[in-house]
Amino acid sequence: MNKKTQAAALEYVKSHGFQPTKLYCLPRPSPKKVRVLGEIQWIEYTTRKDFEGDETFIFHHDFEGTKKPFIAYGHGSWVVVGGGYTVTPHGIEDDPQDERELPDVSQFLADLSTPESVTGMGVMYAVGYNDGKGTRTEDFSGKSRPPILSYNHEGEPKQLYIVPVSQAQVMRLR
Numbered sequence: 712m713n714k715k716t717q718a719a720a721l722e723y724v725k726s727h728g729f730q731p732t733k734l735y736c737l738p739r740p741s742p743k744k745v746r747v748l749g750e751i752q753w754i755e756y757t758t759r760k761d762f763e764g765d766e767t768f769i770f771h772h773d774f775e776g777t778k779k780p781f782i783a784y785g786h787g788s789w790v791v792v793g794g795g796y797t798v799t800p801h802g803i804e805d806d807p808q809d810e811r812e813l814p815d816v817s818q819f820l821a822d823l824s825t826p827e828s829v830t831g832m833g834v835m836y837a838v839g840y841n842d843g844k845g846t847r848t849e850d851f852s853g854k855s856r857p858p859i860l861s862y863n864h865e866g867e868p869k870q871l872y873i874v875p876v877s878q879a880q881v882m883r884l885r
Contacts (some may be wrong), residue, residue: 720743722830728800729760745785747792749842752779754803754871756860762801769836774801780795780871782840789838789849789858789873791856797861800835802832809868829861829872838873 751774776778780794795809810835835851835858851857857877862869 716763719830725800735794745783745788745790745792747781747783749782749840749847750779751782751791752839752841752846754838754860755836756833757836760800760802770802770833773803776807778807778809787875789835791871791873796869796871798832798871803871806868823853828862829874832860834858835860835873 721772753771755769755771757767757769759765760770774794774796776795778793778795780796781792783790783792795806797804797806797809837848837850837852839846839848842846858873858875861872861874863872
């Protein structure tokens, strides 16, 4: 295992409480420019956490407060832009102290700097967002290869990425 793979495995242990069985080696997870679709109301993903035992659950997070993040899409990748949240061993948590800037939604394009690597949190299940005309749901649960909910493990603040499995190389660890 190279140093980047070791770092990703360590971050996974930190955020989930157990050794991963496989790692997804992902390219840069998103394009430099994405189209902002709307303000996220909630997000769901499946994973298992040490505090829940060996079972896999659907984790649901309602974004609350005045700094909700936005969902954006570009070149086959989804990304969560702006907003007041953090990623902890319990999953996604609201963070009212987060001073991350929200995108200029009047232009509906956001510029991003992308990390070298990301750590997977789980498999995307669904995301609900308000596009200004109403609430929309992007349902990933029925897809044969749903994308992976990931976050940058280097630096702060944590940024969420929704990366297609088709862009990943799978490395089995056990």
